[in-house]
Amino acid sequence: MAGPVPAIHHVQVAILSGGEESARRFYGDILGLREVEKPENLRARGGVWFDTGSLQLHLGVDPEFSPATKAHVAYEVADLAAVRERCRAAGHPVREDEPLPGYDRFYVADPFGNRVEVLQPHLGD
Numbered sequence: 247m248a249g250p251v252p253a254i255h256h257v258q259v260a261i262l263s264g265g266e267e268s269a270r271r272f273y274g275d276i277l278g279l280r281e282v283e284k285p286e287n288l289r290a291r292g293g294v295w296f297d298t299g300s301l302q303l304h305l306g307v308d309p310e311f312s313p314a315t316k317a318h319v320a321y322e323v324a325d326l327a328a329v330r331e332r333c334r335a336a337g338h339p340v341r342e343d344e345p346l347p348g349y350d351r352f353y354v355a356d357p358f359g360n361r362v363e364v365l366q367p368h369l370g371d
Contacts, residue, residue, distance in 0.1 A: 256295075256302035257319055261358050263307045266294045268357035276332045277321055277364070279303060313359030326350050326366035333364075 261269055273279045279296035292307035303319065323329050333340050333354045341353045351365035 254301050256304050258304040258306050259314065259319065259360055260308035260311050261293065261305045262311050263292060263309065265358060266292065269294050269305045271336070272338070272356050273303065273305070276336055276338070277329065278323070311358070315359065315361050318361040318363050320363035320365055323364055323366055326364065329364050
C-alpha cells in the first residue's frame with residue numbers, strides 16, 4: 247500500500263480564453279502572488295501560473311468555462327485589510343462571512359466569477 251501524498255504541488259483554476267491580463271491584475275497585483283513562467287511546451291494552451299510560496303496556482307484556459315461559485319481556494323495573507331481595500335478599489339465587491347476559528351476572512355470573485363477566500367490568522371492567537 248502506498249504512503250500518504252507528501253504535498254500538493256499545484257491547484258488549477260479555470261479561466262476564460264484571453265483572460266491572462268485580468269488574471270495577472272487580480273492574482274498578481276491585488277493578491278500579491280508572484281507569476282512563474284510556464285514551460286515552453288505548455289504556453290500555447292494559454293493561462294498563467296503563480297507561486298504562493300508553498301504551492302503553485304495554475305490558471306488554465308477552459309473552452310467550456312463555467313465559474314466555480316462554491317469550490318474555491320483560500321489564500322492566507324499577512325494584511326487582510328490591505329487586500330480587502332485593493333479588491334474594493336479595483337471594483338471587486340467583498341463579501342464578509344461567518345468567522346472561521348482563528349481567522350478573519352472575506353470572499354471575493356476573481357475577474358471570471360470564481361469564488362476566492364482571503365484570510366488572515368487573528369493576531370495574538
